[in-house]
Amino acid sequence: MVLEEEIPKFTAWIGPALVSWLFVAGLVAVFAAALAWLVQSALYGPLAAGDRVYRGILGTLADLAGMSPRRIWALARLAVQESLRRNVLVVLGLFAVIVLFAGWFLDPASVNPGKLYLGFILSATNLLVCLVVLVLSVFSLPADIKAKAIQTVTTKPVRTGEIVLGRMLGFALVGTVLLALMGAVGWAFVVRSVRHEHELLAADVLEMKAEDGSITGLEGRTNLARGHRHRVELGPDGTGRTDTVQGHRHAVRAVETVAGRAYEVGPPEGLLEARKPLRGTLRFLDRQGKPSTKGISVGAEWSYRQYIEGGSLAAAIWTFDGVTEREFPDGLPLEMIVRVFRTYKGEIEKGIAGSVRVRNPSTGLQSDPIYFTAKEFTIDSLLIPRQLAATTTDGGTRQVDLFGDIVTDGRVEVVLQCLEPAQYYGVAQADFYLRRGSGSFVANYAKSCLGIWFSMLIVTALGVMFSTFLAGPVALLAALSVVLVGQFREFIQRLFESQVTGDSKIVPGGGPIESLYRIVTQTSITLDLDPNPAVTAMKALDTVLLAPMRLGAAIFPSLSALGTSDFLAGGFDIPWDLLGAHAMETLGYLVAFFVVGAVCLKAREVAA
């Protein structure tokens, strides 16, 4: 799983987040009031306009204060009834079809079927639920205005805020029920799809003998199931594990029956997991062994991973904090995803040898290396035991205790090196951690659905907000644009930066018009255009077009950033700190969309 930024503690995050929310909200409010005044001035003159805006603000505040739960609930119920009348439940049928198709075309023999199935099911659920609530919310209010049913409602003591909130609530309720049902079906589908059994026949198990003829162990191969089989290495008594294929392995046990020895292969382990990692911070030593903040970049790769050279003094060092004997009584269960960059092919099957050492950050005392081979695309695990060997200054060896001698104040350093010359290890801070144990996978799945729920809430609120002042189809387009701009928010930010600084290296190819020009004329994006007045004008126009998008990118929600299916599919427990931040972020958008919607509806002549 890729984790580009550290997940901040919720308590540390909430303060600054709240401040920036208030700042942006205040700015938008002032800007909106100014705009309203300008528009009104054109119609009624500046003084009357000021009066109208002022009374509008007072009226909105009074309305917000006068909201009643019973009215909101009545309107929410109405929205639910309307949704049912529009046959939203049909979407469940659609989902069922998608699930059936998924079972048919998703490859069960893929590298990590659990990840594939989870990713697919969650994306499908997310997309469907969000689309449904978007369509419902966007068309509801305009339909009411068109059918004039709104006139009978607004002549009751109903606050516009209640109309907006009631709708948001009602459609969110529909979305919640849909999500719960789809989530449950998806869950059953994934669990059922990854579950499988292997058989290990006694005839397929060979004894491995030492030179003196004693049996050192057993070796064999399971049968093929779901497109894969496992190699098995067992102790002489017939118990052991299979190797890891497709992200899982099985326990194996021998049972004696009247017909002789048989083997029982257990259920898959490690497929649907919720690992809880303790992550550290990463720094590097270069090939001469001097500290450096970076590893080596191996070319066109994205900078998430840094590389260390094998057979040199280059090393990656993680510092872990909060390591306690109570939590890790048996030693440090290290898990790592190490990428290998080969300058020569070698034996692809074999993996690349490396070593890990633990070091006391204050005294520098370090253990002797523990060797392992890095296999690609899997999570390598390695237990650093309590009792370790260390080389003393005089060249002798002594036993050190992990918690007695190495870990100080809960802090420990782990040093990774690649041993094979001219091969490289690619490492990332998040991909090397101490395994704290596992959370419940069901709970993790539910947390991931909670992420979808947040997106669904935002989409609902967005749709209702736009529907307060736009006709249905236009509101739909507007909401989709906001979601899209939010989705590409980082790209748009970089594109804009590239545009105003004129630095084409940040994002090559220019803004929308320049890109179009390049496509039409088939000009490479890396080629700078000859400066002439036309090109200058084009670039200027691009800047003008990009400015509002840049503004939008700064304040629109990014739904993909709320998604946590990467954690789930990658087998990591979704941290509460992240969920908490997402919940608050969602709340921030909901409040903003609600207020904008209520103000717009109030300012509107619903009967004109």
Add this chain to the structure above:
Amino acid sequence: MHAEPGTSRGAGDQDVIVAARNLSKTYRDFWGRSKKVALKPLDLEIRRGEIFGLLGPNGSGKTTTMKLLLGLIFPTSGEALVFGKDATDVSKNERIGYLPEETYLYKFLDAEETLDFYGRLFDMPPEERKRRADALITMVGLSRDKKRQLKEYSKGMTRRIGIAQALINDPELVLLDEPTSGLDPIGTREMKDLIIDLKKRGKTVIMSSHLLADVEDVCDRIAVLHQGELKELGRVEDLLRVTDVTQIRARGLPAAAVDELRAVLQRHGAADIEIGNPTTTLEELFLEVVRDTEARPGRRARQADRNG
């Protein structure tokens, strides 16, 4: 006819329930360009307990006036005050009932659900909602159809449920936009009786109509609008009294007396003398037929030439 004296004279200021001051409305398009001057500056005061009629042909600005009074649209100039508050103030809606010119309700609800829904919008507790809904459904005669979705309702039934929802909160001020449109003569009669009954219970009613008979039968005061302009305003009987014509009505007058009367009138110099049998209104005829049929079901239709 049903006018009660005193309501519009000598009343204190708190008795002015609705006031329009220089109220006008110009509909604009999206770009703010004016499309239609629907109401020219209007000054109006409506007092507690009266039935006020807005009379005018189609498109004369009756609905526009009502919507302005309800805050559904915003005035281009001037102000509309209801219970002393600006018309856009929602809290006034607690005491208002409104029947739009066509009944705009949610077609997928049935009558009970509809009234329950609007009752909730008045923040009424469940027992009160139930009680009022039941009473109103009985009052408008929809007891048998209360479980049917509104989309199955006929125009008249829709109108009835419309009036029921307008009265769900027992309002002090009732605005009825063309209340009799789409109703058969019986329905019309019932609607008029209902309006008069509202007045008896101390409510103020503002109704609009282009049907002169409706307005004449129930309204105390009327405003006549034409092309958005106020043409007449006053008590119905004052407006309708033709001061230079005298009407004499009598039952059982022998034919000889008619000639004698005519001679007397001529002697006094009266012009345009008309003496004859009055015709009844078609409305009254219709009501008589219905009453008759209900009393003696199965009887054949009367011939129009029954009197030979």
